[in-house]
Amino acid sequence: MPDLITLGPWLRRFLCEYIVTERNLARNTRKSYRDTFSLLLPFVSRKVRKPVDRLAVSDLTSRLTLQFLNHLEEDRGCSVRTRNQRLAAIRAFARFIGSRDPTYVEWCGHIRAIASKKSMPSPVGWLTKAEMETMLVVPDRKTRRGRSEYALLLFLYNTGARVSEATQLKVRDLQIGGDNGKHDLATLHGKGGKTRQCPLWPETVRALADQILGRSADDAVFVSRLGTPFTRFGIYRFIERCTAGVPDLADRKITPHVIRHTTACHLVLAGVDINTIRAWLGHVSISTTNIYAEIDLTLKANAVALCEVGQPSRGRSWKEDKDLMTFLKSL
Structure with a gap:
């Protein structure tokens, strides 16, 4: 199978060259990307019934990607934030392939169209x-x-x-x-x-x-x-x-x-x-x-105390100050 079709060579270039040399991403970010594909590839392999080393780029469809994201939440118990983090890595990989091979531009568009799930921020825990x-x-x-x-x-x-x-x-x-x-x-x-x-x-x-x-x-x-x-x-x-x-x-x-x-x-x-x-x-x-x-x-x-309702008024309006009004009219 030609290298441009097989998923493996693309992934090697992405993980070993692109995010390290071209993007110079942080070490922890690289590990996060690596972990994403360590979970994704076996999942896709089981779904399409192919060995991991024979997976094609076209095997990673938007439908399978959505199933993988649901698997993270429902089967692995991951949070929405983790789900979105994994999706970000997959999107970056799709953008990498699409920018280098025009035949995958449409495929890239389908992957990148997958929306991040909205999550409510968890309350900040702290100690007195x-x-x-x-x-x-x-x-x-x-x-x-x-x-x-x-x-x-x-x-x-x-x-x-x-x-x-x-x-x-x-x-x-x-x-x-x-x-x-x-x-x-x-x-x-x-x-x-x-x-x-x-x-x-x-x-x-x-x-x-x-x-x-x-x-x-x-x-x-x-x-x-x-x-x-x-x-x-x-x-x-x-x-x-x-x-x-x-x-x-x-x-x-x-x-x-x-x-x-x-x-x-x-x-x-x-x-x-x-x-x-x-x-x-x-x-x-x-x-x-x-x-x-x-x-x-x-x-x-x-x-709240600064704008509390029912506080005493400051006194009469400036418009009722006769001396002030006389001064202003004299100008």
Whole structure:
């Protein structure tokens, strides 16, 4: 079967050349695209009863694509956001083929015409300051392992770091213990290769300094009990263990991203302007950060009080001020 008809060579060029060299997409985005086709190809193979290596471009029809998206939601239990994320990868692949072979322009149009499903944004979960302080007490700081876990949890709360940013943090990314009057900082490597610096609290600096003592610059800051760098899964499990140690949080799902939301909400309550919070969290658009300005009832109550009905009137109208009217007529 010619290479221009078979799906495999197109997919190899898309995953290994196009999104890496031409688009220079972030590593996590590439993994997401890879995972999409790891699920899609076996699904299409079963439907058309062909081996994966013999699938043709024309086998990936819009009808099968819709069936695959329904399979994600109904059989795999994926959310609408995940469904739309997988669809975005398939659309990008269709656009790649259609832009390079005119015979597939019509096929590309059918795939790209599949609409994203509208989803309601989930409410932002976050912890109060008292709840966060209770979680910080859970690690047993009398042990080295407990001090390591305390440093990780405090770092997540201090910086609002994403899980990937915490796992990638190296000793060289910390600027602490300087005597030149500068702030203690952590350099975070975020989405799309972007970096940002976050100031550290003195308590965070003390906890981190204990962790990196005697370590080389290329070592990971946060390591597991086996001495290997923390993984994303490891940090999720760690947060689950901390949550289990707080009875008041037993019925709530607390994740590392909830800690990130908590940092943002506490900055809002402290009166930090929204653009500073955007830079703190590493958001590209301030519209992403605006959700934190809408979630606190205290802020909403203060806003309502400014326009409360039934407040006393300011007094008589300026038109009834005879002295003022006389002055205006004299002009």
